[in-house]
Amino acid sequence: MNRLSTPTAATPFTTPWGTFDLTRFPEDPRERLRAWDAADEYLLRHLAGESDSAQGEATELTGRTVVVLGDRWGALTTALAAALTTASTTPSTMASTALSTAAPVQISDSHLGRQATLANLARSGAAPDAARLLTTRETPPERIDVLLVRVPKSLALLEDQLHRLAPAVGPGTVVIGTGMVTEIHTSTLQLFERILGPTRTSLAARKARLIFCTPDPALDPGPSPWPHTYALPGDIGPASGRTVVNHAGTFCAERLDIGTRFLLGHLPVAAPGARVVDLGCGNGVLGTAAALASPGAELVFLDESHQAVASAEATFRANLGPDAPAEFLTADALGPDAVPAGSVDLVLNNPPFHSHQATTDATAWRMFTGARRALRPGGELWVVGNRHLGYHLKLRRLFGNCELVAGNPKFVVLRAVRR
Ligand SMILES: C[S@@+](CC[C@H](N)C(=O)[O-])C[C@H]1O[C@@H](n2cnc3c(N)ncnc32)[C@H](O)[C@@H]1O
Incomplete structure (x- = not known):
């Protein structure tokens, strides 16, 4: 194995919208684990139209309500905040337009994840309102145009959150999940199928996979079985x-x-x-x-x-x-x-x-x-x-x-x- 090519905690996160120096929380100089992985990279490349599965077509993000569920350490939120800031910057003035409607919405259960996201947004030079951070207990947006799901470790949490978000998902909502191959099981896909609509997966790339779900407005998933x-x-x-x-x-x-x-x-x-x-x-x-x-x-x-x-x-x-x-x-x-x-x-x-x-x-x-x-x-x-x-x-x-x-x-x- 070429040791030099093995990513370390210090390896920057390269995305279509810039390169980011990300941290976990709490920040620890001895930390050997990165704050991002191939599943985060794959999803962002797909959104930019740069993955095989995107076939050259980028996902429209500008002016749309983009929700990121389950972002681990804020890698997706930080990159998307940059994407939407770039998109809402007019070339003539290079001045940033109001971000409140463009800012991605992160929904996370983890206090550590939220603190990492805040640190990573700040490290990237993003404005304090470049992303809206919600907990899994707070009311989600009423309408979601693009729902991005970093598959969580807990299938139960995914089940409950998909139930919570389903009323905000419409026939035009783009729903894309991402995870490492080892994190995506038949039961994961069945949840998307049962709560949102027909679901398929992409080919694996660097041991990561995407999940594509087409919302079916006729589906009645019933209430969440939780708590x-x-x-x-x-x-x-x-x-x-x-x-x-x-x-x-x-x-x-x-x-x-x-x-x-x-x-x-x-x-x-x-x-x-x-x-x-x-x-x-x-x-x-x-x-x-x-x-x-x-x-x-x-x-x-x-x-x-x-x-x-x-x-x-x-x-x-x-x-x-x-x-x-x-x-x-x-x-x-x-x-x-x-x-x-x-x-x-x-x-x-x-x-x-x-x-x-x-x-x-x-x-x-x-x-x-x-x-x-x-x-x-x-x-x-x-x-x-x-x-x-x-x-x-x-x-x-x-x-x-x-x-x-x-x-x-x-x-x-x-x-x-x-x-
Ligand atoms: C082994 S469980 C114990 C839960 C409960 N006390 C019990 O005995 O059933 C450990 C708990 O620690 C929480 N936890 C993990 N990291 C934490 C942190 N950095 N600060 C506070 N709680 C944390 C987890 O969310 C989990 O609920």
């Missing part, structure tokens, strides 16, 4: 038999995770008035169980996924009532923008070991670091994890202590105290 609700098992302490609400894309949306279950069996009780953070809350099962076990505790639910935070709020409300006080935050780890330093008594955490298609312990490390900063002296971080992940080493390095609360052949519950 899903399930009841917790009967032997897990104060949360036994309680309801868990899961919006699409949330971790373990169909049943309780076995690691989470192990921590539920060993959950500490917090004093009245104690501030407890469910860090990486997912559907909020840990924080809700803590609230049930510790009357008077103040709960904070935090996740980088908007779908997760909405699920946690729904789970908490279903069990503690509509007016019970709690905070629900979409943020990265437990950084300075989330809660003040030294303000928290207890952090509960089942860290992810996958982040955005990559297997990494970087997020766990950021979560432990954030927890240490957020905890008051004497405050505790309780972590559940696979035994083989060796979280105790990280916790000992950060906190100077780490105690094994419970273990089974697969999982450990660890406790670290902020001295």
Whole structure:
């Protein structure tokens, strides 16, 4: 293999509308993974009429409502913002015309993805209004002319979002999906078919594929089957038999995770008035169980996924009532923008070991670091994890202590105290 031709995180993203130096979020100089891939490139080349499947014909973007669903780190949004800015710049004056109607609309579930998009737009020199960034929970545009879908890892999220966007898609809407070959399955295409209309795929190029869907106005896909609700098992302490609400894309949306279950069996009780953070809350099962076990505790639910935070709020409300006080935050780890330093008594955490298609312990490390900063002296971080992940080493390095609360052949519950 020619090592020089292997793209690295620093390889610029070359598109028909310019070359961009993109970053993931948070920016890390040691990062080896790029913020774009061949699926992003393929879609943009197709839109510019430069792919085999486009047969020389560019997709009309100017003056149209272009929606990008599931853009990972803002590569598509940044390039399209440049495309639409170029298109709306008059050659005589080279002055940019108003962008509010031309700006691409990004719809993303990820706080990290949104922060990366903001950073990448700024790096590209784009104006602050060069793109409109919406979350998967916000009302989408009423009419969509061009719908571009970066196929998400979660089929459930795709299903739910296609249902949400279907009313804005008309017979004239151009719908194109993109993904790496390994990300596009028969079930992915069936979703497009079932919710929007007839669907076919392109030939693969550099292990990426496009999805072409022709909206069928006669199709009635019915309502989204999300959110899903399930009841917790009967032997897990104060949360036994309680309801868990899961919006699409949330971790373990169909049943309780076995690691989470192990921590539920060993959950500490917090004093009245104690501030407890469910860090990486997912559907909020840990924080809700803590609230049930510790009357008077103040709960904070935090996740980088908007779908997760909405699920946690729904789970908490279903069990503690509509007016019970709690905070629900979409943020990265437990950084300075989330809660003040030294303000928290207890952090509960089942860290992810996958982040955005990559297997990494970087997020766990950021979560432990954030927890240490957020905890008051004497405050505790309780972590559940696979035994083989060796979280105790990280916790000992950060906190100077780490105690094994419970273990089974697969999982450990660890406790670290902020001295
Ligand atoms: C293993 S799941 C645990 C979910 C839930 N606490 C449970 O036990 O069922 C990890 C969660 O961390 C969230 N997460 C991933 N990266 C994050 C980050 N940088 N900041 C905050 N939450 C993050 C994921 O969205 C996911 O909901």
